[in-house]
Amino acid sequence: MKTTFDGIEMDLHDDGSGGLPAAEYDPLRTPYDVREQDFPGEKSFSDQLWFLLHYAVLAPSTHNTQPWRFAVLESEGIALYADYSRRMPVIDPGNRELVISLGAALFNLRVAAAHFAMPCEIAYNLSGDSERPVAVARIAPPLLGGRSCPAEEELVSLFPSIAGRHTNRNPFLLSRVPASVMLRLASCGADSQCELVFSTDGVVNERVGSLVAEAEQHQWADAGFRKDLAEWIRPGATPEADGIPGAAYSWTGPVAALGQYASRTLDQGLLRAAHDRNLCVDAPGLIAVTGEDSVLHWLEAGEVLERLLLTVVREGLQYSYFNMPVQVPQFRTQLKALLGCSAWPQLLLRVGYCLTPPAPTPRKPLQDVVLSQPMQ
Numbered sequence: 561m562k563t564t565f566d567g568i569e570m571d572l573h574d575d576g577s578g579g580l581p582a583a584e585y586d587p588l589r590t591p592y593d594v595r596e597q598d599f600p601g602e603k604s605f606s607d608q609l610w611f612l613l614h615y616a617v618l619a620p621s622t623h624n625t626q627p628w629r630f631a632v633l634e635s636e637g638i639a640l641y642a643d644y645s646r647r648m649p650v651i652d653p654g655n656r657e658l659v660i661s662l663g664a665a666l667f668n669l670r671v672a673a674a675h676f677a678m679p680c681e682i683a684y685n686l687s688g689d690s691e692r693p694v695a696v697a698r699i700a701p702p703l704l705g706g707r708s709c710p711a712e713e714e715l716v717s718l719f720p721s722i723a724g725r726h727t728n729r730n731p732f733l734l735s736r737v738p739a740s741v742m743l744r745l746a747s748c749g750a751d752s753q754c755e756l757v758f759s760t761d762g763v764v765n766e767r768v769g770s771l772v773a774e775a776e777q778h779q780w781a782d783a784g785f786r787k788d789l790a791e792w793i794r795p796g797a798t799p800e801a802d803g804i805p806g807a808a809y810s811w812t813g814p815v816a817a818l819g820q821y822a823s824r825t826l827d828q829g830l831l832r833a834a835h836d837r838n839l840c841v842d843a844p845g846l847i848a849v850t851g852e853d854s855v856l857h858w859l860e861a862g863e864v865l866e867r868l869l870l871t872v873v874r875e876g877l878q879y880s881y882f883n884m885p886v887q888v889p890q891f892r893t894q895l896k897a898l899l900g901c902s903a904w905p906q907l908l909l910r911v912g913y914c915l916t917p918p919a920p921t922p923r924k925p926l927q928d929v930v931l932s933q934p935m936q
């Protein structure tokens with residue numbers, strides 16, 4: 561079925577399950593089972609675009625809100641929309657993290673398109689109009705001769721990491737990350753307006769750890785913050801297809817079952833601050849993604865973030881976030897000075913080695929995030 565939106569012809573699919581009956585859809589398993597050999601090379605271009613979306617939705621998003629909507633544009637590519645109904649009003653009042661999440665999904669589209677030798681260019685729309693796409697990935701059908709340039713090869717090398725990337729909140733080993741690996745991570749910020757700032761200095765990391773702890777206590781004391789957070793926390797075995805399940809925090813049994821209630825009602829600031837301070841101080845490496853505060857820079861920060869995370873996975877490392885001081889203005893200013901950033905910190909991460917594997921988080925079925933009718 562076809563329709564026209566903004567003068568562009570769109571292909572409307574009814575079934576986004578990738579061929580699986582809805583009853584068998586397991587949000588913790590099915591999305592990660594996408595197999596590259598199922599790429600519909602012999603089918604229509606819109607089927608091929610639809611297939612790429614299986615990789616886009618595996619991107620990370622703030623609290624796994626999956627704040628995206630896609631539209632398959634006949635003969636043109638994929639439009640990406642922000643879903644502001646999934647915003648976090650207290651933790652992310654300016655939608656900064658929401659837009660960064662969209663950038664991460666865009667980067668997965670770039671990688672998947674490169675893997676299937678489909679030329680892809682991103683056109684950003686900075687009008688701020690929520691009814692219009694924030695970006696359109698202009699994608700062409702697969703090239704018969706395959707891919708060519710080194711930049712494309714680099715993207716292709718990240719493809720196997722898309723389904724294996726998960727946030728790992730467990731303690732990391734103290735082992736140092738070799739300088740050669742750190743250099744490869746540093747290259748993820750090249751060709752972008754967003755800079756990556758690294759710290760492997762124990763003294764700086766101690767100070768950052770103290771700031772993380774202070775910011776965390778500040779946030780937990782706020783009932784609005786706890787409500788925002790609890791909204792997206794799920795019990796251990798969750799049938800829901802969004803939010804963070806207890807397993808991703810290594811919670812089991814009653815702790816997982818009560819996680820949402822406890823997060824909403826109890827100020828756990830002291831406990832969490834001590835825990836996260838230690839993780840931060842012990843981290844072999846801290847990395848800040850930095851950039852200016854604008855929709856374009858946030859989209860770019862999301863692309864750099866996902867490039868970095870997929871590279872981390874490719875290099876056999878693990879990562880998690882310490883965004884608390886980035887989320888509160890007074891601590892953000894201090895973090896910027898501590899790390900000597902020339903632009904605003906957008907995200908703060910640790911990287912290192914870990915023997916405990918991370919737990920996957922659920923994803924919504926494609927038909928829930930692909931527009932079946934034009935936004936008006």
Ligand SMILES: Cc1cc2nc3c(=O)[nH]c(=O)nc-3n(C[C@H](O)[C@H](O)[C@H](O)COP(=O)(O)O)c2cc1C
Binds near residue numbers: 884
């Ligand atoms: C912009 C952004 C901000 C995030 N902030 C945090 C954070 O402060 N703390 C945290 O533990 N995880 C954070 N995450 C990770 C998400 O919770 C995670 O991506 C989501 O639950 C999906 O899980 P996955 O990354 O394992 O696929 C953030 C992710 C993004 C994209």
